């Protein structure tokens with residue numbers, strides 16, 4: 001009972017005031033209840049309800065059902081106006097939760113009915129970031145262009161070219177590429193040329209890897225790139241059917257993991273919080289960054305995820321502070337930004353530990 005209470009209520013003050021880095025957030029999965037309300041009133045004819053766009057109190061869904069949720073949200077977000085509102089709201093919500101640096105990722109979509117193109121999709125996301133900056137919202141936001149793996153080789157290559165253009169023209173806002181989408185669809189080997197090209201042109205790579213069991217071959221192939229960060233990596237280690245070989249590659253290349261506790265529990269790739277692979281990697285001293293994945297869909301925020309990690313694995317405040325501070329080393333923005341963030345953490349420390 002207590003557990004449910006902790007999950008669904010606001011995190012304690014310490015966790016909310018803790019300065020945080022969010023590295024794994026899908027734009028359309030991060031849309032809050034309040035923003036969904038606004039989208040409903042813009043599109044009443046769609047007859048969509050909240051139960052179709054978020055997974056609430058103690059609920060779980062199959063992976064398949066989770067991916068249906070994204071389709072519903074994407075129906076609600078299909079114009080430049082929608083994207084601008086959604087991205088602006090999401091950025092301000094992360095800022096209000098104490099996130100000082102955010103890497104937002106999203107899959108560029110084309111919508112024939114509304115004239116949305118993949119290019120204007122990305123431009124609108126960047127416009128939201130720019131506007132928040134001009135308004136003085138206290139958060140540094142960068143963008144990762146996402147490849148949806150179910151769309152295959154050609155779309156992946158087009159997406160890389162788009163990301164490359166924006167990397168060169170966005171004044172440092174576009175820093176990398178994400179590979180995501182239903183992990184049971186398609187094979188990583190078909191996407192290797194696109195990912196290799198992205199890497200060669202200087203885009204950083206964050207790849208969803210081993211999110212479901214029995215993807216040893218694909219994971220091995222993708223790890224050879226190697227990626228700059230790993231999303232989830234749930235089934236990499238031998239205890240859950242992975243292998244020492246895969247773990248070795250991750251460790252030798254020192255590839256940080258983006259770990260999303262509630263996402264994995266609600267999506268049922270992990271049986272419960274205490275069996276989350278955060279423990280395995282954290283015990284190893286391997287760079288592990290707590291993230292939300294889809295704060296809207298999974299009804300959570302980054303403060304709650306830090307609190308859950310702390311209460312589940314017995315981390316004291318000093319350990320939690322260290323965890324959030326060390327996430328700075330894993331960001332894709334340049335070293336100057338890392339230095340600024342470390343200074344910010346130092347300045348905020350007395351207030352957080354008051």
Ligand SMILES: CC(C)=CCNc1ncnc2c1ncn2[C@@H]1O[C@H](COP(=O)(O)O)[C@@H](O)[C@H]1O
Pocket residue numbers: 026027028029062063064066067070071074105106107108146148180181182183208211263264266267268293294
């Ligand atoms: C099903 C489940 C437990 C989800 C969490 N794990 C995920 N695994 C892979 N891709 C994801 C996940 N969450 C979000 N995405 C990707 O992010 C998209 C939504 O954000 P966007 O439209 O790219 O802005 C989804 O369509 C999907 O391609």
Ligand SMILES: [Zn+2]
Pocket residue numbers: 024026180208231293
């Ligand atoms: Zn994800």
